[in-house]
Amino acid sequence: MLRISIDKIDSLFAAISEKQALYIPADRADGAAEYKKYEAGMKLSEKLNTVRSAKDFFFPQTENLVEFKMEGKKIEVKDIRQESEDFVIFGVRACDARSFTILDKVYLVEPVDSYYKNRRDHGTVVTMACTRPSETCFCQAFGIDPTAPEGDCAVWSDGSYYYFKANTEKGQAFVDSVSSLLEDGDTAELDKTVAKTKEIMGRLPLAKLSTENFGGDKLNEYFNSDKWGELSESCLGCGTCTFVCPTCQCYDIKDFKTSDGIRRFRCWDSCMYSDFTKMAHGNPRLTQLERFRQRFMHKLVYFPANNNGEFGCVGCGRCLSKCPISMNIVKVMKALEVK
Amino acid sequence: MQRIGVFVCHCGTNIAATVDVKAVAEALGHEPGVVVSQDYQYMCSESGQNLVKNAIKEHNLTGVVICSCSPRMHENTFRKAAAAAGLNPYLVEIANIREQCSWIHKDIATATEKAVILGRAAVAKVHLNAPLIAGESPVAKRALVIGGGIAGIQTALDIAEAGFDVDIVEKNPTIGGKMAQIDKTFPTLDCAACILTPKMVEASQNEKIHIHSFSEVTDVKGFVGNFTVTIKKKARFVDETKCTGCGLCTEKCPMKKVPNEFNMGLDNRTAIYIPFAQAVPKVATIDPNYCMMLKNGKCGVCSKVCSVGAIDYKQEDRFIEEKYGAIVVATGFNPIKLDKYDEFAYNQSPDVVTSLELERLMNAAGPNGGTLLRPSDKTHPHKIVFVQCVGSRCDDSKGKPYCSKICCMYTAKHAMLIREKYPDTEVYVFYIDVRTPGKNFDEFYRRAVEQYNVHYIKGMVGKVTPQSNGKLHVQASDLLANEQLHIDADMVVLAAAIEPDKTARPLATMLTTQMDTNDFFTEAHPKLRPVESATAGIFLSGACQGPKDIPETVAQASAAAAKAIGLLCKNSITCNPCVAHSDELMCNGCSSCEKVCPYGAITYIDKEFRMPDRTTKVRRVASVNPAVCQGCGACTVACPSGAMDLNGFSNSQIMAEVDAICK
Amino acid sequence: MQVNENKEFEPLIVAFCCNWCSYAGADLSGTNRLNYPTNVKIIRVPCSCRVNPMFILRAFQRGADGVILCGCHPGDCHYTSGNYFTRRRMTLLFSMLDFLGIERDRTRVEWVSAAEGAKFAATMNEFTEAVKKLGPNRRLEDLRCRKQ
């Protein structure tokens, strides 16, 4: 398998970033990791994951759509879309990698979201297998193998080497572009690491979490469950879970009056917000209970109902660690579950 | 869709000389919503106004922007013109391109550019203007005067004279106030009682005037034209309607050792008493702190001797409620307590007295029947030292920072009277400055010095020490001669600073009027509105607003009356429609707005709301009384949720102006 | 912000003036033909206490380089106490802007009475100069509003 010694990774990053923009998870001053544009000297984070998910690369928090100019009754519309430049995201975990598949199901079906597609076409996802999963991890519940991540190209580490395997044509092109830096090597050490990780996966506190009692056909079982009141009673109605979530894909479209016109942009929205999907007649979901229910029903019931049983969650665990009141999808699943 | 008309005024050459008015009209014509944009020589002239009126009718305008002089000049002119053409007057905005543009700039290009921007801001604002209708609120035809001293009496007489009912609330058993205690008045030296008591009688006999003596205001609700006031009539244990004021009870009362407050505690009265012979109403009052009958049920002499059966030991405080259109505050003043002034030995020697005590000592109705005697040994004093500014013009916390204003003159009066009556008595006056601005005041003071040989010494008394021989050793400095003086005086008279009555502060809270740090009521404007408080419908009379002598007090009392009459003459008041209003759906009921409102215009009501989940919830929300609100907007910023907004200057209007200017 | 042909930086100054004192003071400086730069654009408010911090931030967002707030002298407020609240609010707001590293000289409160036409003009001259020295507002600008 093609590999590079860990201490040479800088040269690999340098080589990539020479040709296109490279983003890697790096540690911030406060200790948390976030994706940053690679610059010489930047170190790859050893954190399990970034606070914000990798969805930002394809579905950024805000994105300009179009601009208008008005003079009297004349309205001039300006298309401000620009073709993205090629870029590489390195070090995406298996959970986030799967989230792209979920976002694709929303944005790449007809009518195709050209803004999203543009970014998706130009981005190469290089994933990184996990070796130190955390107690908040439950990707297994959604059939994700963190030791064999998806993405254009997968990377493994055994502590001494990074191993590369292309999963797609784009991934192959990526490997080819840096092949001069890679060498072939055996995977005995790596196999041990993977086996060990798999063993740890089995011992995680949430290893037994199962989705078998959820899915598109469970609307009636869960929609009117009396658990929702208790689960949502302390929900603050903030958007933390939504905004750190790699699969949440809702947005709002707003107009901003600039100095010489109007800029229409879209930005992330959260179904936890009281003005979410507010229409002329008012708001369809009037209470926090309804809004809270929406988010979890969407991930566990509505999304699979429309997508051949695929759930709208990848088990990354971000909401478990970031929710201000520690309410999350795992607690919801455990409370609701009707066997 | 808005249809806005823009009218650019040349103001002759005042504007047109530095601003290309045609270019301004042309540029503003392209602004969104503008359907007509014209310029004219003199927009405020009749033909100019007609131009606006015709355009309103012809184009069915929904808003008008006049680019002209300051709105302080002609805003009303154009509002009236708009109203005449059928457009709500509050849909007119003025862009000030004269005072704030053409007159201060010289370069035509930049001045024109700025004029366009100012016009654009006005257009942006007028887009958001809402038609406003001035409300009206009825006026109760009755006035309340709080305080029955000379200020209150004069105000009440004037208001009654104009034909309105007026109530006087006086906390003491009689009206008359401080002036009733004064012997002679400066600068004429006529007898205070001789000029005051006829007014007291006049007040009591005027059928429009209703005197609530021995009463206090306990609650004030409402607003200008429509106050509801609760008055506590304190129990005096004597039926006012029956008592004839014959005074037999006061003669027979066995409890004769009650300090007489009217004589500043210099002699005693009985437990049942009439403060002084000319009291109004002349009705006895029982002092429950001393009456044996009230204290332990043993006595009852007054009840036995009263031939009309006026004594009622079971009387209780009564509360009455009345509606008023206007309220005049006339709570007056008191001399400060001198406890903190040990250096003057006020608490050590009875021969150290305040000026007001001296008034009583010299008064024919006073404790000594008008003969000036030392309180200690009732001997005739031969040397008297007056100390000025005791507690006035003080920069420490002991006294007051202000000048009490009346002391210089009354001391000159005292000195003169003493020298006149007792030529063998030497009088020294220690002063910082002698302040005598007033008609015939300085002449009066000079008479004291030149004609009566009063020793005026610039300097402060350092210490007064009572001697074993009964003399008071006065140690002082003469600043002009630069020497220390030692005087063995028989009496020392302290010109104590005056301060507002203690009842004023809680009253101000009830009335939501402002006070300064010294607890004097603050007038609406120090120069132009000296007798109105900032709270509409509340007027200020006399020393409650600041130290005053009698002529000034009377002048202000009549002025306050005139203002009150002006209000009472109206059947209703037109309210300024540019007032605050609260969006109840957003209001948190947190009281922030209420706390910054200088007028007490905001109250809270519990209101029922339908909640999103179809339940109902009762919530506390702010409610602005448009008749009281003056439209300052303090509340709009205090409100965290933005529920409070101001008509005519709304958040969105001001932000639209900001946007237009910064475009 | 405007840049004129000589490329000299011309700051945009928004001045909030209370109706009773400062706006009248500004009128007086006009009546007396006392010059101050065209950079200053006045917005009339009933009282300085009507000025919400949001208005000031809005001005900076939309491209103002300096914001000045003028009101009656303390003690002279037409509404008796409005400017006292203004004083506290603006002191705290300006201190916060300073804390965030926004240049101090971009904001100011000045008490100008209706009689102080000369002071109004002098203040505006001085303030405009001070802001000019700072250059364009970059630390508190909204890039979306920057003029192309």
Next chain:
Amino acid sequence: MQETMINRAKQLLADGTVTRVIGWKRGEFAYDITPAVFESAEELESDFVFDDFTSANVSKYLVKESAKEGKVLVFLKPCDTYSLNQLTKEHRVNRDNIYVIGIPGGPKLDIEKIKAKGISGILSVRNEDYTLKIETIYGEETMPFSEAILDKCASCKSKKHVTYDELIGEDGDVLDSNRFDMVEKLENMTAQERYDFWREQLSKCIRCNACRNVCPACTCEKCVFDNPNSGVENKAASDSFEENMFHIIRAFHVAGRCTDCGECSRVCPQNIPLHLLNRKFIKDINELYGAYQAGEDTTSKAPLTNYTFDDCEASIVHERGVE
């Protein structure tokens, strides 16, 4: 302590004094505790928890809960009682409908600080004589208790309960805290340094509104940031200005009302030290207008709805400190 609290809550439920109890509910792990309303002895028995991680300030829930029928029991730490007082003062809660049991305050632990040490796969956390024994999937780890204390507890202002109906444990005192140290440090930087500091911090903001929604001073029926008519409504931090605007306005709206409970910084998913903005206002207010602590009582006039004739002028900002 937890036992005593549960027992007392059960008593008060049983004797009808209260109908509900607000406290904290056990989570999946050692630390993920959720504020909750308990309605029965059974619920209390099985789920009620009070330990080193029960740091959430539950006073804000009283806005909703005290408006309901029946009295509600709430357990408040000293810092939380300040929040309740402030809510009472602003008429946001019905104090008559609340039964407050004052309980001892922190220091509470910050799981983020433990995780920042690289400790992951956490199964349990025990405090043994101020050393944390942390059991993980990867074996046992230890770290000093003091290094895992929540920032808000490390700069605690008071151990005194300013309102309560009864106390469990001893009441403490107002502390001479070091809470303004960091504000002062920033004040002593140059404007450029301060600007850089705040840009770095605020650029992390994802406008999730957690700070606002957790804040016990932010109980507006409709927040200006959610109101399209307010002129400042926005959803996305799409420009540095919006982040600035949001945080400045929010801090200004709670100025003189913020009880410095520190929840804003605790819940921020991006670890932005938002409390420094509030503390800056508190420090300024103390220095310029006299010591004032929101929530200390329910009657005093808040600094921004009050004034004195000789308040300092706004120019004081220009005159002091480092440029």
